[in-house]
Amino acid sequence: MRSPLMLGKSRIEALSDGVFSITLTLLVLKLEVPELMHHSSNAEMLQQMLGLWPAFATYVVTFLIAGGFWYLHHVTFHFVTHVDGVLVWLNLLFLMFVALLPFSAGLMGHLLVHPVSQVFYAGNQLAIAALLNAHWQYARLRGLLDDGEVVRVRRLSWRIGLTAVFFAACLAVAFEMSLRA
Amino acid sequence: MRSPLMLGKSRIEALSDGVFSITLTLLVLKLEVPELMHHSSNAEMLQQMLGLWPAFATYVVTFLIAGGFWYLHHVTFHFVTHVDGVLVWLNLLFLMFVALLPFSAGLMGHLLVHPVSQVFYAGNQLAIAALLNAHWQYARLRGLLDDGEVVRVRRLSWRIGLTAVFFAACLAVAFEMSLRA
Amino acid sequence: MRSPLMLGKSRIEALSDGVFSITLTLLVLKLEVPELMHHSSNAEMLQQMLGLWPAFATYVVTFLIAGGFWYLHHVTFHFVTHVDGVLVWLNLLFLMFVALLPFSAGLMGHLLVHPVSQVFYAGNQLAIAALLNAHWQYARLRGLLDDGEVVRVRRLSWRIGLTAVFFAACLAVAFEMSLRA
Amino acid sequence: MRSPLMLGKSRIEALSDGVFSITLTLLVLKLEVPELMHHSSNAEMLQQMLGLWPAFATYVVTFLIAGGFWYLHHVTFHFVTHVDGVLVWLNLLFLMFVALLPFSAGLMGHLLVHPVSQVFYAGNQLAIAALLNAHWQYARLRGLLDDGEVVRVRRLSWRIGLTAVFFAACLAVAFEMSLRA
Numbered sequence: 001m002r003s004p005l006m007l008g009k010s011r012i013e014a015l016s017d018g019v020f021s022i023t024l025t026l027l028v029l030k031l032e033v034p035e036l037m038h039h040s041s042n043a044e045m046l047q048q049m050l051g052l053w054p055a056f057a058t059y060v061v062t063f064l065i066a067g068g069f070w071y072l073h074h075v076t077f078h079f080v081t082h083v084d085g086v087l088v089w090l091n092l093l094f095l096m097f098v099a100l101l102p103f104s105a106g107l108m109g110h111l112l113v114h115p116v117s118q119v120f121y122a123g124n125q126l127a128i129a130a131l132l133n134a135h136w137q138y139a140r141l142r143g144l145l146d147d148g149e150v151v152r153v154r155r156l157s158w159r160i161g162l163t164a165v166f167f168a169a170c171l172a173v174a175f176e177m178s179l180r181a
Numbered sequence: 182m183r184s185p186l187m188l189g190k191s192r193i194e195a196l197s198d199g200v201f202s203i204t205l206t207l208l209v210l211k212l213e214v215p216e217l218m219h220h221s222s223n224a225e226m227l228q229q230m231l232g233l234w235p236a237f238a239t240y241v242v243t244f245l246i247a248g249g250f251w252y253l254h255h256v257t258f259h260f261v262t263h264v265d266g267v268l269v270w271l272n273l274l275f276l277m278f279v280a281l282l283p284f285s286a287g288l289m290g291h292l293l294v295h296p297v298s299q300v301f302y303a304g305n306q307l308a309i310a311a312l313l314n315a316h317w318q319y320a321r322l323r324g325l326l327d328d329g330e331v332v333r334v335r336r337l338s339w340r341i342g343l344t345a346v347f348f349a350a351c352l353a354v355a356f357e358m359s360l361r362a
Numbered sequence: 363m364r365s366p367l368m369l370g371k372s373r374i375e376a377l378s379d380g381v382f383s384i385t386l387t388l389l390v391l392k393l394e395v396p397e398l399m400h401h402s403s404n405a406e407m408l409q410q411m412l413g414l415w416p417a418f419a420t421y422v423v424t425f426l427i428a429g430g431f432w433y434l435h436h437v438t439f440h441f442v443t444h445v446d447g448v449l450v451w452l453n454l455l456f457l458m459f460v461a462l463l464p465f466s467a468g469l470m471g472h473l474l475v476h477p478v479s480q481v482f483y484a485g486n487q488l489a490i491a492a493l494l495n496a497h498w499q500y501a502r503l504r505g506l507l508d509d510g511e512v513v514r515v516r517r518l519s520w521r522i523g524l525t526a527v528f529f530a531a532c533l534a535v536a537f538e539m540s541l542r543a
Numbered sequence: 544m545r546s547p548l549m550l551g552k553s554r555i556e557a558l559s560d561g562v563f564s565i566t567l568t569l570l571v572l573k574l575e576v577p578e579l580m581h582h583s584s585n586a587e588m589l590q591q592m593l594g595l596w597p598a599f600a601t602y603v604v605t606f607l608i609a610g611g612f613w614y615l616h617h618v619t620f621h622f623v624t625h626v627d628g629v630l631v632w633l634n635l636l637f638l639m640f641v642a643l644l645p646f647s648a649g650l651m652g653h654l655l656v657h658p659v660s661q662v663f664y665a666g667n668q669l670a671i672a673a674l675l676n677a678h679w680q681y682a683r684l685r686g687l688l689d690d691g692e693v694v695r696v697r698r699l700s701w702r703i704g705l706t707a708v709f710f711a712a713c714l715a716v717a718f719e720m721s722l723r724a
Contacts, residue, residue, distance in 0.1 A: 005256070005259075005333065007255065007256070007259055008259075011194060011198060011255050011258075012255075013373060013376070014194070014195065014198040014376065015198050015201060015202050015251065017202075017373060017376040017377050017380055018198055018199055018201070018202025018203065018206075018380055019202045019205060019206055020377060020380070021202075021377050021379075021380025021381045021383075021384060022202060022203055022206040022207075022380065022384055022565075023206055024381060024457065024458075024461055025380075025381055025384040025385055025388060025461045025464075026206065026209075026210075026384075027461070028388075028461050028462055028464055028465050029388075029464075031462075031465045033465065033468040033469055040476070042477060042478055042540060045476060045478040045479075046478060049478065049482070059462075060458070063454075063458045063461070064454070064458075067451075067454035067457075067458075070377065070454075071447070071450055071451075071454070074369065074373050074374075074450075075367070075369070077373075078367075078369055078370075085252070088252055088255075089248075089252075092244075092245070092248035092251075092252070095205065095248075096205075096241070096244045096245075096248075099205055099206045099208070099209050099244070100209055100212075100240075102206075102209055102210075103209050103212045103214065106214040107214055114221070114226060115223060116223055116226040116227060116230065117226075120230070152367065178223060186618070186621075186695065188617065188618070188621055189621075192556060192560060192617050192620075193617075195556070195557065195560040196560050196563060196564050196613065198564075199560055199561055199563070199564025199565065199568075200564045200567060200568055202564075203384075203564060203565055203568040203569075204568055207568065207571075207572075266614070269614055269617075270610075270614075273606075273607070273610035273613075273614070276567065276610075277567075277603070277606045277607075277610075280567055280568045280570070280571050280606070281571055281574075281602075283568075283571055283572075284571050284574045284576065287576040288576055295583070295588060296585060297585055297588040297589060297592065298588075301592070359585060375554060375557070376557065379554060379557040379558050379561055380561055382558060382561070383557075383558050383560075383561025383562045383564075383565060384561065384565055386562060386638065386639075386642055387561075387562055387565040387566055387569065387642045387645075388565075389642070390569075390642050390643055390645055390646050391569075391645075393643075393646045395646065395649040395650055402657070404658060404659055404721060407657060407659040407660075408659060411659065411663070421643075422639070425635075425639045425642070426635070426639075429632075429635035429638075429639075432558065432635075433628070433631055433632075433635070436550065436554050436555075436631075437548070437550070439554075440548075440550055440551075514548065
């Protein structure tokens with residue numbers, strides 16, 4: 001019988017850090033520089049900048065949520081000792097939804113109050129959280145984790161699970177609001 | 182007689198992880214946020230989103246194919262112990278076609294049913310697969326691989342070779358369809 | 363009592379290097395290729411290129427300032443031995459303002475002489491400097507630094523502090539000029 | 544007397560790999576998907592694609608030149624053992640011109656036959672080559688290189704120097720052509 005191929009974790013970490021850093025940085029492209037002449041008054045200019053507030057708010061919120069997912073991903077890989085093919089694919093799916101965030105953030109920034117945007121945005125975050133859980137539980141069940149950290153691992157499972165519950169609740173609220181609208 | 186310069190593999194891995202992560206993330210830029218007013222109805226908004234399905238389908242398919250190529254590249258470098266100049270250049274050519282994917286994906290997303298787009302897209306994937314094979318066979322023949330993994334190395338050769346065969350078949354089908362159109 | 367989780371520093375360094383390298387490279391997207399025909403005269407073409415000088419100047423200045431912040435970040439992490447959750451979050455906030463630079467640079471490039479642009483730009487740089495100080499002082503106070511480098515650490519504290527003072531002065535000047543305009 | 548601070552080389556390598564991989568990948572954004580209907584004929588579609596050949600040629604040439612610079616940078620750092628502040632700043636200036644390549648490539652792609660574009664493009668490549676030489680000679684003179692590789696180091700100096708001579712010649716030809724036009 002053949003043992004499965006075990007790979008180091010450094011390259012999936014590098015790919016993930018790359019996708020996260022690009023996603024975080026692409027969010028800024030949704031902030032468009034206002035089209036103004038350089039002789040417009042301070043008041044006009046300020047008004048234009050203030051008109052960008054939905055895009056700014058979306059930038060900050062999405063950056064912090066994505067940063068939080070990166071941090072949780074970082075912590076899970078702190079305990080992972082090596083990876084197999086299934087874990088790589090779960091991570092690729094996870095990254096597919098992370099990379100979708102600039103689109104979802106664009107939907108929110110341009111169309112802030114629209115219920116369909118909110119459903120899409122919350123759904124995107126929930127998909128990321130769900131795949132983070134799948135990746136973590138798979139690594140746990142397949143014994144890809146460092147032993148001897150039982151307490152910390154159990155606590156982290158709760159923390160990641162609660163993230164998914166939180167975004168599921170967000171999605172439910174957004175969906176309910178979209179029905180009323 | 183001078184022995185050729187042997188380099189570590191970490192930087193070509195880092196450049197590859199960078200190009201892949203950016204390519205994967207740039208794919209999302211082909212998904213344009215619909216131009217709608219925030220007071221448009223849910224039905225209008227949903228219809229706009231559904232109209233994006235070719236772009237979404239292209240995003241998912243291209244992300245998964247590119248992710249698969251990244252994984253195969255990762256596995257080949259698992260066995261590579263050091264690199265020389267030729268291997269670096271084969272990798273740069275490989276990355277040149279990987280970086281072309283957002284363009285090919287854009288052709289597919291905008292012009293989904295057009296045969297010329299499909300020929301171009303399949304040709305791009307075939308070029309990636311062919312250069313992955315060239316890189317792998319070169320490393321194998323020049324003894325740049327870890328010894329003592331003969332069985333796994335042979336299996337991986339098959340797997341990478343079959344990828345090229347698969348995309349050659351896709352290209353043939355796309356080409357044949359373009360003649361009929 | 364539970365001791366807090368201590369993480370390695372390699373991944374926050376990797377995420378930071380990613381965000382910095384993307385930010386530095388995205389700055390070039392603010393330089394738009396002039397819309398000219400290939401049969402336009404040399405004089406017309408040169409005039410178009412010279413008309414881009416505010417964008418070029420902003421590119422160079424912002425690249426060098428951001429490069430300087432990257433260098434200071436690099437030097438601080440030279441002394442950091444491990445990270446905790448608070449340090450990760452301070453770094454994510456730091457990166458949030460770094461990633462905002464292409465927007466601020468766009469404001470400067472398009473609207474160079476406008477006082478509101480200058481206030482925004484200086485404010486962005488000050489926020490980066492302030493969070494770099496917060497990250498460094500936190501690491502210092504929590505004992506996350508390498509001991510036995512007391513002199514260098516003290517000198518670096520001064521250097522980072524002066525950076526914040528410099529950008530605070532820039533902001534004050536820009537603000538004062540915006541009131542006069 | 545204080546000895547200067549010596550830093551590891553891994554982070555400047557990581558930043559460089561990041562800037563190169565993003566620059567290489569951004570080149571593709573200059574290839575615009577033709578605006579065509581999906582019911583246009585194969586002949587129309589092919590003609591549109593062939594009309595993109597200047598952009599494709601620029602993509603391939605720029606990718607290969609930039610890949611070559613990355614490779615030379617990789618080889619120089621193979622011999623570097625540690626870095627100081629001046630070497631970091633020389634590298635940041637080097638990267639500033641690398642990151643400018645998508646703009647220069649855009650000038651070439653849109654305005655292929657225009658002499659001013661060619662002067663700018665060759666000037667950009669020469670600046671990259673000159674800064675690569677400056678970085679290498681500085682590292683050599685300050686004793687930042689691995690000893691005992693005298694022959695290889697001397698050969699690499701020639702190779703990098705010739706690159707600068709080649710692009711200086713390109714610039715001279717482009718400049719001479721722009722005067723005739």
